[in-house]
Amino acid sequence: MTFLGNMNADRVVHHKLLHSVRARFVRFVPIEWNPNGKIGMRVEAYGCSYRSDVADFNGWSSLLYRFNQKTMSTFKDVISLKFKSMQRDGVLFHGEGQRGDHITLELQKGRLALYLNLDDSKAQVSSNVPLVILGSLLDDQHWHSVLLERVGKQANFTVDMNTQHFQTKGETDALDIDYELSFGGIPVPTKPGTFLKKNFHGCIENLYYNGVNIIDLAKRRKHQIYSVGNVTFSCSEPQIVPITFVNSRSSYLLLPGTPQIDGLSVSFQFRTWNEEGLLLSTELSESSGTLLLIMEGGTLRLLIKKVAGQGTEIITGSGLNDGQWHSVSINARRNRVTLTLDNDAASPAPATSWLQIYSGSSYYFGGCPDNLTDSQCLNPIKAFQGCMRLIFIDNQPKDLISVQQGSLGSFSDLHIDLCSITDRCLPNYCEHGGHSTCHNSIYEQSCEVYRHRGNMAGFFYVDPDGSGPLGPLQVFCNITEDKIWMTVQHNNTELARIQRSNPEKPYAMTLNYGGSLEQLEALIDSSEHCEQEVTYYCKRSHLLNTPDGVPLTWWIRRANEKHPSWGGSVPGVQQCRCGLEESCLDSRPFCNCDAGTDKWRGTSSRQKGFFGCIRSLHLNGQNIDLEERAKVTSEVRPGCPGHCSSYGRNCHNGGKCVEKHSGYSCDCTNSPYEGPFCKTGSLQIHYRISKEESHVFTVSTENLANRRVHQVKMCRDGPELSIQTLWLDPEVARANTLGFVGCLSSVQYNHVAPLKAAFRHPSISPVTVRRTLTESSCGSMGDSDVNAVTTVHSSTDPFGTRDEHELFTHTVQSDSTVIGGVIAVVTFVSFCVIGIMIHFLYQHKQSHHGSQTKEKECPEGLNSSFINGIDLQNKTSQCKQEYFI
Numbered sequence: 001m002t003f004l005g006n007m008n009a010d011r012v013v014h015h016k017l018l019h020s021v022r023a024r025f026v027r028f029v030p031i032e033w034n035p036n037g038k039i040g041m042r043v044e045a046y047g048c049s050y051r052s053d054v055a056d057f058n059g060w061s062s063l064l065y066r067f068n069q070k071t072m073s074t075f076k077d078v079i080s081l082k083f084k085s086m087q088r089d090g091v092l093f094h095g096e097g098q099r100g101d102h103i104t105l106e107l108q109k110g111r112l113a114l115y116l117n118l119d120d121s122k123a124q125v126s127s128n129v130p131l132v133i134l135g136s137l138l139d140d141q142h143w144h145s146v147l148l149e150r151v152g153k154q155a156n157f158t159v160d161m162n163t164q165h166f167q168t169k170g171e172t173d174a175l176d177i178d179y180e181l182s183f184g185g186i187p188v189p190t191k192p193g194t195f196l197k198k199n200f201h202g203c204i205e206n207l208y209y210n211g212v213n214i215i216d217l218a219k220r221r222k223h224q225i226y227s228v229g230n231v232t233f234s235c236s237e238p239q240i241v242p243i244t245f246v247n248s249r250s251s252y253l254l255l256p257g258t259p260q261i262d263g264l265s266v267s268f269q270f271r272t273w274n275e276e277g278l279l280l281s282t283e284l285s286e287s288s289g290t291l292l293l294i295m296e297g298g299t300l301r302l303l304i305k306k307v308a309g310q311g312t313e314i315i316t317g318s319g320l321n322d323g324q325w326h327s328v329s330i331n332a333r334r335n336r337v338t339l340t341l342d343n344d345a346a347s348p349a350p351a352t353s354w355l356q357i358y359s360g361s362s363y364y365f366g367g368c369p370d371n372l373t374d375s376q377c378l379n380p381i382k383a384f385q386g387c388m389r390l391i392f393i394d395n396q397p398k399d400l401i402s403v404q405q406g407s408l409g410s411f412s413d414l415h416i417d418l419c420s421i422t423d424r425c426l427p428n429y430c431e432h433g434g435h436s437t438c439h440n441s442i443y444e445q446s447c448e449v450y451r452h453r454g455n456m457a458g459f460f461y462v463d464p465d466g467s468g469p470l471g472p473l474q475v476f477c478n479i480t481e482d483k484i485w486m487t488v489q490h491n492n493t494e495l496a497r498i499q500r501s502n503p504e505k506p507y508a509m510t511l512n513y514g515g516s517l518e519q520l521e522a523l524i525d526s527s528e529h530c531e532q533e534v535t536y537y538c539k540r541s542h543l544l545n546t547p548d549g550v551p552l553t554w555w556i557r558r559a560n561e562k563h564p565s566w567g568g569s570v571p572g573v574q575q576c577r578c579g580l581e582e583s584c585l586d587s588r589p590f591c592n593c594d595a596g597t598d599k600w601r602g603t604s605s606r607q608k609g610f611f612g613c614i615r616s617l618h619l620n621g622q623n624i625d626l627e628e629r630a631k632v633t634s635e636v637r638p639g640c641p642g643h644c645s646s647y648g649r650n651c652h653n654g655g656k657c658v659e660k661h662s663g664y665s666c667d668c669t670n671s672p673y674e675g676p677f678c679k680t681g682s683l684q685i686h687y688r689i690s691k692e693e694s695h696v697f698t699v700s701t702e703n704l705a706n707r708r709v710h711q712v713k714m715c716r717d718g719p720e721l722s723i724q725t726l727w728l729d730p731e732v733a734r735a736n737t738l739g740f741v742g743c744l745s746s747v748q749y750n751h752v753a754p755l756k757a758a759f760r761h762p763s764i765s766p767v768t769v770r771r772t773l774t775e776s777s778c779g780s781m782g783d784s785d786v787n788a789v790t791t792v793h794s795s796t797d798p799f800g801t802r803d804e805h806e807l808f809t810h811t812v813q814s815d816s817t818v819i820g821g822v823i824a825v826v827t828f829v830s831f832c833v834i835g836i837m838i839h840f841l842y843q844h845k846q847s848h849h850g851s852q853t854k855e856k857e858c859p860e861g862l863n864s865s866f867i868n869g870i871d872l873q874n875k876t877s878q879c880k881q882e883y884f885i
Contacts, residue, residue: 063226257362
């Protein structure tokens with residue numbers, strides 16, 4: 001899935017998936033970014049509401065769920081839980097009865113084994129064979145879901161969405177469990193602190209037994225739950241960082257060591273499915289040789305090669321490619337070399353010559369870079385493919401997170417902090433107890449993956465079924481921006497001449513694509529679209545037109561079906577396309593090749609099938625269930641969401657969403673608006689002269705959907721029709737014809753100062769100046785002090801260049817003497833004015849008292865209105881006083 005991201009640092013872009021997705025890992029691959037900025041990505045994933053009750057078992061603890069009665073007899077059981085662990089063995093839950101009934105779910109070598117028996121006294125818990133085994137590599141410290149459903153003897157066992165149906169053993173349909181169910185282990189009743197099998201070590205989440213939340217009861221310390229050992233209710237995370245060697249050709253990890261130490265010490269753990277691979281290569285100091293640790297046929301082999309040709313060899317272990325974690329340690333001290341595998345130590349043969357080993361400075365794990373010599377890093381076989389963890393060099397742990405951050409060593413083609421290998425044989429599709437043989441593909445599954453790796457067009461090997469039984473196939477990847485085509489070459493690309501063929505001895509051509517039919521089918525099934533073309537050239541020969549109706553030429557599909565359809569015709573119709581469209585050179589035959597002319601004609605087998613959606617199909621009066629047929633028909637899928645179902649709302653004002661091959665468009669024919677989304681307002685005038693003649697005129701010189709009142713004037717003089725649109729009010733238009741001669745100052749409309757914008761910011765001003773307009777002092781400032789000019793700005797003035805926190809008062813400065821005189825004069829005048837105002841107000845107090853209680857108080861001046869943030873237009877409309885500005 002491809003999503004569009006944000007274009008700046010502040011905008012948040014949300015994408016909602018049409019359907020819910022359950023995944024363990026989510027990978028985000030940036031495709032492109034802003035070329036003018038820096039590369040960066042911020043992603044947040046939103047999930048659904050989720051309840052989590054967790055219990056942590058340390059390997060010596062368990063929870064006991066005790067019944068209210070002695071025996072719990074159930075005909076139907078539903079047990080569900082999630083768990084994660086780093087230990088490959090451990091009991092998840094267990095219950096048993098005196099008559100032989102028992103149920104046990106246990107981790108065995110990273111797989112889940114289920115024991116279930118109904119009323120069979122012969123079966124023993126410790127000796128019988130598991131009824132079902134599911135899952136693999138479940139000790140990977142990731143959450144795994146488990147669901148067991150039983151009704152009588154029929155049961156379904158599901159692990160991570162892989163379900164197996166089975167029938168239980170026993171004579172009855174009921175499961176009788178005595179006293180209790182244990183979770184996390186099987187405690188021995190007579191020996192407190194001891195357990196019958198190895199306990200589970202890890203975390204269990206949302207544990208339900210027949211609708212009972214076991215962990216919730218334990219957290220609330222209910223009497224039904226008894227705790228054995230230390231059970232905590234938060235999941236601890238071990239600080240173990242695994243790494244995955246992805247590519248068996250180019251993956252490697254370089255870690256530094258301490259050189260010239262007398263001896264060597266290296267240890268780590270690994271898991272793999274491959275029989276061969278390089279685990280470790282290092283060049284020893286003091287010319288003491290090269291150390292190699294490799295896997296051959298699932299066996300571990302240690303080689304120490306001396307420069308003089310001497311050396312030693314240790315071989316140990318078998319079947320190490322079982323996907324399990326194995327620990328390995330190499331120690332060399334005082335002329336003694338020891339290789340320890342899973343706590344079993346091995347040494348070279350006693351006849352081995354004397355060795356003196358000095359530690360090297362560079363240790364290569366998994367493989368070697370291409371630019372090194374054999375003395376620096378020797379790899380006689382392919383690179384290792386699998387996982388490693390807990391790497392120690394010279395008894396010091398190596399921080400693999402530092403490797404990921406680039407501060408320690410170097411690497412290539414690794415997944416750090418993740419063991420991403422999977423069981424290639426899971427699920428097992430072999431029936432009736434058969435076992436599958438799986439391999440790991442060294443090639444990608446499609447050209448799409450090669451493009452994401454940065455490859456350009458060229459020939460590549462693809463393995464369409466991945467780790468399945470099919471081998472790789474060579475294709476040509478035509479990598480473009482829109483589509484990626486895989487072209488499979490065959491052996492007959494040149495023209496082949498056909499002579500003297502007849503029904504008794506027909507000519508047959510087989511196209512060999514370099515692979516089996518199963519490989520081609522897997523390639524086709526994994527592709528979005530597939531097409532094939534075979535061209536047939538003819539001269540004086542027949543193709544389909546025969547006396548008995550049997551075609552002379554046909555081609556065979558993968559299902560061994562004969563198809564006589566040529567020239568893009570539909571299947572089942574024995575005609576070429578020109579015959580269906582009645583466009584052949586000769587109207588009598590149904591194909592150009594049946595015309596029998598002396599000129600070369602050509603026809604093709606490629607059928608351009610329908611690409612789109614079909615619904616409500618009725619055939620001979622019957623409604624055909626297309627969705628059911630689509631489920632069993634290749635290259636046809638049920639449902640048709642389309643682009644308009646998600647983006648049709650983008651077509652505004654009556655516009656119609658139209659589906660296209662790779663998108664959609666808005667049809668604005670029936671809308672008065674234009675533009676890609678029918679949002680640009682235009683004017684359509686339908687002019688009908690008579691019943692037979694009508695005209696449509698569109699006026700789209702500007703966007704008329706601007707909330708203004710428009711005036712339309714139409715004049716017709718004979719065949720000529722003139723249309724004029726005006727938006728100005730007639731009174732305003734009449735005033736504009738007269739014009740104004742004089743001086744204006746302090747002009748403000750709402751929060752815009754047009755004169756200031758025109759004179760101070762002419763380049764960015766939205767004000768248009770026509771004819772003559774000059775800046776002037778307007779002669780006299782009246783009674784105002786000419787040395788104290790004040791300019792008031794609105795806080796939302798788009799043309800102001802001052803910071804919004806600055807004061808909007810700018811005073812024309814003078815020298816200190818003038819300022820002092822001005823202050824004295826202003827003070828004297830102020831006292832005089834105050835005295836006169838007091839006397840005036842006292843005389844008119846009674847006459848104005850009534851009017852002051854009824855009328856709304858007006859602002860004392862325009863400046864106070866602006867400063868207090870009061871809207872000028874609304875304020876003056878409510879005021880009975882008038883001001884001239």
